[in-house]
Amino acid sequence: MSPPSTQTMACLALFAALQSRIFFSKDAQYLEIRPQSAEDVAEIINVTKPFALAGKIMMAIRGGGHMPWAGAANLDAEVTVDFQNITGVNYDPRTNLVSIGSGERWAAIYSALDQLDLGVAGGRVSKLPLASGEIVEANTQSHPDLFHALRGGNNNFGIITRFDMQTFPEGQMWGGLVSHNGNAFPDVAKTFINFAQTSNPDPLAHVIAAASFIQGMEVALANFYPAKPQPDPPSLAPFVAIQPQLMSTVRDDSLLGFSVEQSSFSPDGARSWFFTTTWQADLDFMLSVRALGAEAVAPLSASVPGFVLAKAFRPLTRWLLTASAAGGGNTLGLTPNDGPLIVNMLQTLHTNAADNDKVVSAMLALNTSIEDLAVEKGKFNKYKFINYGYKIPGL
Ligand SMILES: Cc1cc2nc3c(=O)[nH]c(=O)nc-3n(C[C@H](O)[C@H](O)[C@H](O)COP(=O)(O)OP(=O)(O)OC[C@H]3O[C@@H](n4cnc5c(N)ncnc54)[C@H](O)[C@@H]3O)c2cc1C
Numbered sequence: 582m583s584p585p586s587t588q589t590m591a592c593l594a595l596f597a598a599l600q601s602r603i604f605f606s607k608d609a610q611y612l613e614i615r616p617q618s619a620e621d622v623a624e625i626i627n628v629t630k631p632f633a634l635a636g637k638i639m640m641a642i643r644g645g646g647h648m649p650w651a652g653a654a655n656l657d658a659e660v661t662v663d664f665q666n667i668t669g670v671n672y673d674p675r676t677n678l679v680s681i682g683s684g685e686r687w688a689a690i691y692s693a694l695d696q697l698d699l700g701v702a703g704g705r706v707s708k709l710p711l712a713s714g715e716i717v718e719a720n721t722q723s724h725p726d727l728f729h730a731l732r733g734g735n736n737n738f739g740i741i742t743r744f745d746m747q748t749f750p751e752g753q754m755w756g757g758l759v760s761h762n763g764n765a766f767p768d769v770a771k772t773f774i775n776f777a778q779t780s781n782p783d784p785l786a787h788v789i790a791a792a793s794f795i796q797g798m799e800v801a802l803a804n805f806y807p808a809k810p811q812p813d814p815p816s817l818a819p820f821v822a823i824q825p826q827l828m829s830t831v832r833d834d835s836l837l838g839f840s841v842e843q844s845s846f847s848p849d850g851a852r853s854w855f856f857t858t859t860w861q862a863d864l865d866f867m868l869s870v871r872a873l874g875a876e877a878v879a880p881l882s883a884s885v886p887g888f889v890l891a892k893a894f895r896p897l898t899r900w901l902l903t904a905s906a907a908g909g910g911n912t913l914g915l916t917p918n919d920g921p922l923i924v925n926m927l928q929t930l931h932t933n934a935a936d937n938d939k940v941v942s943a944m945l946a947l948n949t950s951i952e953d954l955a956v957e958k959g960k961f962n963k964y965k966f967i968n969y970g971y972k973i974p975g976l
Pocket of ligand 1: 641646647648649653654664741742807831
């Protein structure tokens with residue numbers, strides 16, 4: 582009988598330490614651990630560290646499991662730590678902070694805060710076990726260097742078990758989504774670039790524009806949210822004025838209501854990926870990016886069942902970058918002087934696994950052609966919004 586492999590030894594050690602938290606996939610191809618506390622996570626780190634340092638096992642961390650490419654939040658034939666049992670949304674009126682378990686979902690968080698007329702937008706404190714197995718709180722006072730590194734550092738600096746987030750009063754908001762035939766894209770793009778470049782920004786307004794190609798049909802979209810129930814604020818009225826419209830969901834609603842609407846655009850069961858580039862806000866360049874997308878989509882729409890490409894454009898205005906810098910900035914080197922920038926996401930949907938390679942290679946080629954054009958036109962910015970990144974080197 583041959584001796585057990587190092588991987589089997591690692592599994593046995595984990596099993597001995599955390600028996601009731603361990604699950605095997607039906608075909609026993611991978612092992613999943615569902616910790617229930619920061620202490621469980623520290624134990625997982627302590628037990629697996631010798632095997633991981635020797636390069637004998639790899640470990641993936643899964644929060645919501647939303648990141649779609651293989652390897653981001655799960656690993657075949659390796660260990661996945663799944664946070665679905667570390668939940669809880671607890672608001673403290675003395676500090677105005679809400680503590681959120683890192684396996685919690687946004688709908689549950691918004692729903693709990695909605696009942697208190699509160700909202701959240703960003704993290705303040707993170708409780709996390711480090712590679713040493715030590716459990717620490719990272720914030721501007723305690724381990725500030727670690728806190729800074731976490732803002733953009735992905736899972737390279739520890740495993741987060743709790744986020745404490747600053748809340749703010751939030752009632753009903755006015756906003757929603759307006760869609761048009763693709764012919765209206767130049768009007769949407771012009772209004773969007775004016776919004777991104779304005780020297781008189783509205784700090785309560787945010788917009789996402791998109792050109793979506795749905796089985797060959799193009800739709801131009803604007804999705805906008807001022808954080809108050811004031812209809813048609815001057816910053817957003819130009820979007821509502823674009824005609825003709827295919828559909829409008831503009832209304833008063835809660836943060837929860839708007840996020841439920843967003844979820845409905847991403848049906849369960851479809852295959853999906855994201856790819857991203859960043860470039861300087863410029864109307865001609867945005868129109869060129871749309872044309873590149875239309876060219877790349879044509880062969881896929883004809884041959885890939887269920888194929889959809891959404892090219893979404895999100896502004897990083899100077900105002901937003903200034904506010905971010907005042908709140909501690911990010912580790913990825915963006916400064917207010919870099920703005921206004923556009924974070925451009927390509928999101929695909931399709932039906933069959935057999936088309937995976939075809940879709941990925943076409944989208945990687947499209948992303949590269951957008952970057953090459955941005956360099957050629959002097960519009961390129963090296964920033965990559967990691968939440969929309971595909972597994973490309975350097976991200
Ligand atoms: C339909 C859809 C809409 C989206 N819309 C937006 C949007 O509007 N804005 C936006 O910013 N992003 C958006 N995203 C992207 C989304 O924010 C990212 O996919 C994000 O990573 C999802 O979080 P998650 O907890 O599901 O992460 P997972 O997919 O579980 O993990 C992503 C990465 O984070 C690491 N990680 C997860 N949990 C922890 C932890 N506790 N400690 C340390 N590392 C951890 C994982 O190891 C992995 O590398 C969208 C995604 C989808 C599918």
